[in-house]
Amino acid sequence: MSDIEILDLLATRYSDMDYIMEQDWNTGMRLIDKALDKQSETKSWQLYCSIYQNFNKDNFIPFSEFYKKPGKIVSMKSRDQIIAEGEERKKLFMKG
Secondary structure, eight states: OOHHHHHHHHHHHOSOHHHHHTSOHHHHHHHHHHHHHHHHHHHHHHHHHHHHTTOOTTTOOOHHHHOOOOOOOOOOSOHHHHHHHHHHHHHHHHHO
8 A cells, every 4th residue: 555545544534634643653553554444344344235135034144244354464575675665654654
């Protein structure tokens, strides 16, 4: 996810970007993680709603079973690339 996509995600979820940008690095990362989780849940809910009409008493599953948070994301990037990207994002938050 690019820096612009992260800022867009945060701006969509939180109305006060000044507040977000004033947070320390760890809080900023937790806010990004939370926003990503909620974005994933919203997309899953929209998908669930679109297939809801096809459920019947034999195949119905509640949303809580339908939506299971994805497991650990495996990256094809090297450790050094991941650390470099993290440092770049940290600079963005430190600039604010």
